[in-house]
Amino acid sequence: MRESRYNVWVRRPDAAYVFNSRSGAMLRIPAEHHKAYHAFMAGDTGAPCPPSLLANLIAGLMIVRDDADELQSLAKRYHASRNTTRNFALTVVTSLGCNFSCPYCFEEKHPSLLDGDVEAHILKVLDAQLPHIDSFHVTWFGGEPLVGKKSLLRLSDAFIRRCDEAGVHYDASIVTNGYLLDEATCRELATRRVTSVQVGIDGPPAVHNQMRPLSNGRGSFHTILTNLRMAVDQLNVTVRVNIDGGNASRVEELFQLLAKEGFGGKLTVYPGQIVGVQQNVRAPSASYRGGCFSKAEFAHEERRFLDLAAQYGLAKPRLPSPTGAPCTAVRVNELVVGSRGELYKCWDSVGDQNEVIGDIRDHASPNGRLAKWLSYDPFQNEECRGCIALPVCMGGCAHHAFDKLLHENRxxxxxxxxxxxxSRFVDFAEQERLSGLMSIAALSRTVETAEAPELPTEPFRATV
Ligand code: SF4
Ligand code: SF4
Known part of the structure; x- marks a missing residue:
């Protein structure tokens, strides 16, 4: 047996902790057992290493058979989740028009709403899927999806009716700027099985109003805050704070305000990276001149952000979960439907005519652009193959990987x-007195694609 290449160790005076990014599990090993484990792994057959410890290390994929091919197991996981047709997911743009005018927006917007003809074709596509799938997930997206609320509600009712009749699990999420998320809308979304809501707030009022103004230039902060007071009682709300060099130092002012308003423990915040995407020259982001962070810089800003947010009860320590194919763009049975019925693979492509891969009215005949997304394969990339983050990242953002200027940003x-x-999660585990084999995913979010442990073919050599 040998150690997994995906182990991350943290040592503390009383114990060592090992996290395995492939299983998403963490194990606390008391100091005396840790010493015995090292002797055992070094080949000291007389070392008293408890069998229960070895069993946990195997269950957590922290030790594997000498001949185990961990990369191949991950590749299998990636391709199985990419190619599955048991789940169907759509991102639906109900309105490409938006009531905001954010200077870093990557979409070339126009005021078009999803119409009845596109709705009918979406339902036709779903009907063809229903006999073969276990679950159907929808992300309501824009522009601003609540500008197209009528369509969202109509489609939701039709989706729920069809899925319930077919015995298919249905749920949805929404990415919204929060301005139209009033009390009645929250209720309507909750009854339409929208289980999670992402709202954007980019800092305290003065900062946010500059970065996320209404399209008439006026501020949006206070309306969003009023809406959130009601939303948190009905929906699972996450606030995304988009940051760059211009506003990252101001996020604590936002946390103070949210904590004072009583949002601690009721919603969570996380940072989004503002990226100067140049690809679509007609989108606002192409001329955005903020001080965007590189991915390495953003990673450190993220640490600072989350540590601060935790102090205000707005974030919980968590570690990334093991994943398969990481997003809609690279999964076979997922599509993004634009407001005019045009199809894309990637969220960032919405509104870009050069990225359209087909049309919902003839969805079975995509154009040649589809192939680049479905052939993206991190296992062909040496950097990914040697990366400790591979099991939780799986090649990251294909859209950025294709872009020479943004490649590192993937x-x-x-x-x-x-x-x-x-290390930060270990602080949390020590505080909470967590011990034994912990499923980090269970403590943070669900593992969809955990692999079975590779059990040894020979009995343990350990003595009690
Ligand atoms: S995209 Fe980057 S972080 Fe993800 S596996 Fe590849 S090298 Fe690692
Ligand atoms: S490829 Fe990147 S931008 Fe596109 S949907 Fe996936 S993660 Fe998002």
Whole structure:
């Protein structure tokens, strides 16, 4: 047996902790057992290493058979999740028009709403899927999806009715600027099985109003805050704070304000990286001149952000979960439907005519652009193959990987700050007195694609 290449160790006076990024599990090993474990792994057959410790290390994929091919197991996981047709997911742009005018927006917007013809074709596509799938997930997206609320509600009712009749699990999430998320809308979304809501706030009022103004130039902060007071009682709300060099130092002012308003423990905040995407020259982001962070810089800003947010009860320590194919863009049975019925693979492509891969009215005949997304394969890339973050990142953002200028930006932050991230989680585990084999995913979010442990073919050599 040998140690997994995906172990991250943290040592403390009383114990050692090992996190395995492939299983998403962490194990606390008391200091005396840790010493025995090292002797045992060094080949000292007389070392008294408890069998239960070895069993946990195997269950957590922290030790594997000498001939185990961990990369191949991950590749299997990636391709299985990419190619599965048991789950179907759509990102639906109900309105490409938006009531905001954010200077870093990557979309070339126009005021078009999803119409009845596109709705009918979406339902036709779903009907064809229903006999073959276990679950259907929708992300309501824009522009601003609540500008197209009528369509969202109509489609939701039709989705729920069809899925319930077919015995298919249905749920949805929404990415919204929060301005139209009033009390009645929260209720309507909750009854339409929208289980999570992402709202953007980019700092305290003065900062936010500059970065996320209404399209008439006026501020949006206070309306969003009023809406959030009601939203948190009905929906699971996450606030995304987009940061760059211009506002990162101001986030604590936002946390103070949210904590004073009583949002601690009721919503969570996380940082988003503002990226100067140049690809679509007609999108605002192409001329955005903020001081965007590189991914490595952002990874360190993220640490600072989350540590501060935790102090205000607005974030909980967590580690990334093992994943398969990481997003809609690279999964076979997922599509992004634009407001005019045009199809894309990637969220960042919405509104870009050069990235359209087909049309919902003839969705079975995509154009040649689809192939680049479905052939993206991190296992062909030497950097990914040798990366400790591979099991939780799986090649990250394909859209950025394709862009020469943004290539490094494809990575998840675990690549840059894995030691700090695990160490911070150990602080939390010590505080909470967690011990034994902990499923970090169970403590943070669900593992969709955990692999079975590779059990040894020979009995343990350990003595009690
Ligand atoms: S490729 Fe990147 S930008 Fe596109 S949907 Fe995936 S993660 Fe998002
Ligand atoms: S962090 Fe970067 S190098 Fe590592 S797996 Fe993800 S995309 Fe590849």
């Amino acid at each position: 990575c998840g932050t675990f690549r840059h700050t894995f030691q700090e991230q695990v």
